[in-house]
Amino acid sequence: MNNKKLVFSGVQPTGNLHLGNYLGALKNFVSLQKEMDCIYCVVDLHALTVFQKPNDLQNNVLETVASFVATGLDPNKSIIFNQSAVSGHAELAWIFNCVSRVGWLNRMTQFKDKAGSDKEKASVGLYIYPNLMAADILLYKATHVPVGADQKQHLELSRDIAQKFNNDFNCKNFFPLPEPLISKNISRVMSLRDATKKMSKSEESDYSRINLKDSADEINKKIKKAKSDSSSIPDNLKNLEKKPEAYNLINIYSEISKKNLDKVLKEMSGKEYSFLKNKLAEILIDEIIPVGKEIKKLLSDKPYLVQILKKGTEKANIIAEENLKNIREKVGLI
Numbered sequence: 001m002n003n004k005k006l007v008f009s010g011v012q013p014t015g016n017l018h019l020g021n022y023l024g025a026l027k028n029f030v031s032l033q034k035e036m037d038c039i040y041c042v043v044d045l046h047a048l049t050v051f052q053k054p055n056d057l058q059n060n061v062l063e064t065v066a067s068f069v070a071t072g073l074d075p076n077k078s079i080i081f082n083q084s085a086v087s088g089h090a091e092l093a094w095i096f097n098c099v100s101r102v103g104w105l106n107r108m109t110q111f112k113d114k115a116g117s118d119k120e121k122a123s124v125g126l127y128i129y130p131n132l133m134a135a136d137i138l139l140y141k142a143t144h145v146p147v148g149a150d151q152k153q154h155l156e157l158s159r160d161i162a163q164k165f166n167n168d169f170n171c172k173n174f175f176p177l178p179e180p181l182i183s184k185n186i187s188r189v190m191s192l193r194d195a196t197k198k199m200s201k202s203e204e205s206d207y208s209r210i211n212l213k214d215s216a217d218e219i220n221k222k223i224k225k226a227k228s229d230s231s232s233i234p235d236n237l238k239n240l241e242k243k244p245e246a247y248n249l250i251n252i253y254s255e256i257s258k259k260n261l262d263k264v265l266k267e268m269s270g271k272e273y274s275f276l277k278n279k280l281a282e283i284l285i286d287e288i289i290p291v292g293k294e295i296k297k298l299l300s301d302k303p304y305l306v307q308i309l310k311k312g313t314e315k316a317n318i319i320a321e322e323n324l325k326n327i328r329e330k331v332g333l334i
């Protein structure tokens with residue numbers, strides 16, 4: 001078996017990336033780039049599981065590349081490309097559709113959330129989406145996958161598929177069992193309006209999230225309006241955990257200021273939430289505004305972004321084709 005460590009992760013091009021994507025995924029992508037070979041994919045085929053206007057999809061793919069680069073990914077170090085440009089993803093996904101079990105997919109909570117109450121109307125693609133995600137990772141035999149906590153269950157399914165393939169085709173260790181890399185401190189950034197839900201592109205109210213392209217004024221307003229609490233900030237974690245909205249804000253503050261939660265609570269305990277909100281808006285503006293500016297600058301040079309994808313696709317395709325050749329052989333395809 002090849003023991004080489006390889007990182008793979010993907011982001012859907014479905015519009016504005018937000019603070020959840022940034023803290024839960026993108027920042028880790030950037031730090032991993034320093035230690036390991038990394039492949040970062042704009043998963044446009046995944047986006048198709050819910051209808052996208054073709055022009056919007058094209059723009060969103062480029063905006064996602066711009067966001068990757070603006071947060072610090074270096075296209076000369078990491079492979080950056082779009083999923084649909086490497087046809088091996090779709091081919092391996094089909095093979096995995098035949099390895100994966102209906103019972104496994106029926107357990108996926110994200111399908112239940114996204115399909116809502118009328119599952120009959122959800123696309124078949126949305127249902128089998130986790131098999132495509134397994135194909136994304138295993139097409140490159142990736143060993144490490146940085147993601148937010150919401151993707152953990154899909155990662156477990158990828159491991160099950162890898163294991164079943166290795167057993168079915170009698171090829172022990174052919175596919176590695178990919179490890180999720182989930183940030184310990186902030187694996188799930190919650191909505192600013194309802195801390196029982198994760199911050200998400202699909203929540204209706206824009207006040208629920210901080211987008212990477214928000215202006216300083218918007219960040220200020222959103223943080224001021226964020227749900228919190230009428231009492232003062234507690235002095236210990238146990239009491240803080242009973243207030244999910246406040247916990248979310250303090251957690252974001254802790255992550256961005258790089259101070260641990262105990263230290264933040266010492267600094268803030270007994271104070272009003274307006275004190276925390278002022279401080280949080282300040283550090284968020286310092287962190288996010290330069291990223292947003294860079295995204296907008298990069299978006300004004302679309303040929304450069306297309307070139308990044310083209311180069312990345314060439315590199316990804318070489319690895320994918322080599323692995324696919326072996327996969328086809330194992331399965332018995334001529």
Ligand code: TYM
Nearest residue numbers: 009010011012020021024025133147148187188189198199
């Ligand atoms: P997507 O596009 O929804 O999100 C991209 C990344 O951002 C993380 N994330 C969050 N982290 C913390 N708090 C939040 N509120 C939050 N919202 C999003 C996600 O966990 C993810 O890491 N299925 C994936 C894309 C994908 C993929 C893959 C990922 C397709 N193939 C292969 C890894 C490996 C998705 O829809 O992510």
